[in-house]
Amino acid sequence: MAVAEAGGLDPVLAFGLVGALGVGSQWLAWRLRLPAIVLMLVAGLVIGPVTGVLDPAVQFGDMLQPMIAVAVAIILFEGGLTLDLHRLSDAAKGVRRLVLIGVPLGWLASTSALHWVAGLSWETSAVFGGIMIVTGPTVIAPLLRQARLRRRPAALLQWEAIVNDPVGALAAVLAFEVVLVLRTATGAGPAVMELLIGIAMASALGLAGGWGIVRAFRQALVPEYMKVPVLFVVLLAVFAVADHVLHESGLLAVTIMGLWIANAGLPSFAELYRFKEHATVLLVSGVFILLAAGMSFERLAVLDWRAGAFVLAVILLARPLPVLAALAFTNVEWKERLLVAFTGPRGVVLVAVAGLFGERLVQIGVEDADRVAPLAFALVAATVVLHGFTLAPMARLLGLTASRLPGVLIMGGSKWAVELGAAFKKMELPVIIADPNNAHLRSAREAGIDTFYGDILSEAAEDRVEFVVYEKLICASDNDAYNTLVATDLAPEFGRENIFQIKRVRDTSSRHSLPATLGGKALGADETFFEANAVIAGGCEFRVTKLSEEYTLEDWRAAQPDAVAMAELGPNGTLRLLGPEDELRGTPGTRLLARLPKRAERRPQKEDTATADV
Template sequence: MTIEIGLMLTGMLAIGFFAQWLAWRVKLPAILFLLLAGIVLGPIGHVLDPDKLLGPLLFPVVSLSVALILFEGSLTLRFSELSGIGHVVRGLVSYGAVVALLLLAAAAHYLAGLGWDLSLLFGALTCVTGPTVIMPMLRTLRPNARIANTLRWEGIVIDPLGALFAVLIYEAIVSRHQGHAVGVFLGTVLGGVICGGVAALALAFLLRRQFIPEYLQNYGTLAIVLLSFTLSNTIAHDSGLLTVTIMGIALGNLRDVHVDDILDFKEHLTVLLVSMLFILLAARLSWPLPPGTLWAGIAIFLVAQFVVRPITVLVSSIGSGMGWRDRALISWVAPRGIVAASVSALFALRLSHLGVAGSEVLVPLVFILIIGTVVLQSATARPLARWLKVAEPDPRGVLIFGSDAVARAIGKALSEAGFHILLADDDWDGIRRARMEGLSTFYGNPASAHADRHLVLAGIGQMLGLSTHRERNSLACLHYQQEFGREKVYRLRNLAPQETNHRNALNDRLLVPALFEEGMTHARFAEWLIRGWRIKSTGLTATFDWPHFIEQYGSTSILMFGIDEKGVLRVAAERRELEPRPGWTVIALVPPEASA
């Protein structure tokens, strides 16, 4: 039995990894492949039976996993950022969310026959999008910046707010079915709010006073979150989810509390939990579904796609001045994700134990809506964006990590050549200078969790690591290899090959191609700029080809980039020598004595 459990768990771990990897390769939300894997293993293949595998541990495992997922999601909500997210987003996450909740509840009540209590819970669960489903879709969709920002911010903000709605409605349902008075429900809510607030303040105190060493902060946070969840459930029954949600929101908005490293750890942990959890949850589905559930789920999906979302966007965008084309695409894109799947499954487990009628169809209805929205919108959103003429062209832009004189000079040259350039760095002085020179900027480390949520990569297809911080430069390049591909990421050396020894050299597998000629370093490039070298852009013709360029500007000129006849940017790098041809535009670093 022990071997069987071990084999099952490790098999789920491997399948979860494959589903996440496949999602990354095809740029689709991972939840789609995780749910499909669970359905194949469970109701179709009868290979995995979660109830038999985990027995009495199933509910605690699901509960603790969902608690961490809700905490991680709520930790990203920053009230200070709400004022700058725009009229449409504020509408979508406030009164627009309420409209969506009520319309989805009505659909569940009239199409699936759920009682109004479960219908409202269904509406609260399914009015939520989220970053984990929106961001992969935006990478494929590539809409204009206005649409991308609206959808991205909606997912970030409504994720924790929707979870809070769902938890409150769930608490009301449980309180009513247990015969409790309104005072008991209010006591449960108050207990969850107080426990969450106290836990957040306690953790913040420990972090501020550095009573927890840095290497134990992630471990300590994990322990305190789960301890708060279980203690809150003991003090006020079923208040734990509200506690961790309030705790995350409070901790994320307290001043002088640095949670970036904690959030980064929680995001990695959430990937693992989501991968295992969703396979388990999908495997618990019974097949065939309860009578009428499949058709009711499809009907609700169609109503959600073609009625609820357009009405929500229309109501939220009144008075915003947003064009109808932008509204149309935003109305089409609203995939459901992690909160809907995980929380609905946990609630269904609890409600079925209480004997709440209809709880057995809650998860199938939610899963049908998730799969339907992800599949339909992933397949059709890009063609629709092109038809509406709101899609960005093929990503020709360049992300540059760095903002010193070298990064600004290269960025300015590429910008003048017609490419969208975005400089990202956490050096405020360099970012300020870049802005004064008219370059687009992002203040922050482009490989950080903050950048994953806030850095807009619409129109960006390549990355140049030009930072003076050697290790961070390499890490950023590795990070964006996953985003753009191995052939689209380059770095400028910080050390020449002869200056690097085996003690400080990175493993060859961690290196990306070095920019420009062999031996070119950041320091050398900066020194040459100071000595008067300049970046020159010139179009080549049949009568003025690359040899003529070298003859005019000197054999010491260094080829940096080439722009071919189709406007594609080609990068000169070690072991990837360019051969400029007539019709190209070349960008080169030329010596000060070269003729104009």
């Protein structure tokens, strides 16, 4: 409290504290497998109203609202970048109905809950109700990976989140513009005209900004190293000009700009989007910490019984009813409908946008708008905690989980890959083998292993392969360059620690060696494609052994001196693929997968039981 009474933190120190808490909360959530937003909420409240260490209004003064507004604009721009209409047109009928029917019904249901249950005015309810459509891919994606849902319910939830992220914010923007114009214009005619002009100008600016970026990048008018800075500058310019023409229309403009760029087919789009994704993580963390720290006990005191009833109404009525209505008379099974209907975690985008519009509504004289931010925090905390701990059990109860164990994606259909895939399948792990040559997949299909015929980097793979099921990737085709390309391209999605690649033929030559930033980690004995397949053809096999209190890791090593450890599956379901430098943990209950010489003949039954080969 002394820090606060002395005038608060230095602004630079406050910036550092917000960044450290935001990113630190996300890292800790990853380590503990907890929803990051809950930790950020706790961190913001602790340094804000609880201890008084940080008061954003004091540290940043008049710059606080512009900072949040720009951050929200960048977040919504990134949301627009995720909306590839080509991929949406190929999506399932259920996804389209969730967007075309579920969104307006959800807006109406949320607005009704806010007005009739939470007791907000129609003006505030309409704006906040639009924001509540947002579920957010940054919240859904970790939950889907943890729950390991089947393909269709996972696709429904994931695509709904991707599309509704910008659409929900856009609905809030339009509702706010209506409220703003009606309160500031002198009559209905001028109000409608001002609104239409503002929307038209914002749309035109967004389209012009997106078209200009695409044209400049395609014609090489901007060097590669300046593409991201130019993109940021144009984004800020479009936001500022549109906002100047009609207050808050800048959010609409940048969303349309992102939508245009996402569907332009830019060759450098992946790099641009990846950088924007990283920037958004930082901005989302910072905005959430600032909004939580800006709370006061007086504002939190509005969370009375009506707030609790509102949260229950959203979870039990406002979310399920529109989803069930949207998915009615479709080929989506009733179990999948129930799971999607009762899974609607809200995320940081909702809190950020709600906090921004709540302040704006208060400024134009909507008195009850100061309840928007506390209600948003309550809704986010309740839904994230609820769905974070109930999605996986509910999916298992309904029989909608693909697997409770981490899967392995093997790229390349050689004999070595098929034998390894069969061993993983023996461990009851989900396995799929992908190869652009259909003939290479014949042995995998005969072994009963799932296959994908085509380029694993293609859009067809994104639509047909359930990447969320597979935690590890092994690049093991006969083409070293293709292995390196796949390992490098998919590393951000899987995580570099989960990408493995067989040794390149010329890797030992300084002329042909690659930097550590390319390719994947070594696996097993770190052999080339030809060496690994020759060893299998020469009389080796993959075998799975279960350790116990009676048969320890030391016993296994003594009995199998020639074994090359490939992987271990811990008793808690944690899968580790092993390289030549990795040490085995050998916890009792662990299942070891190793390459061993084939047995000349079956050993006595007593010895087989002792080694617990499975």
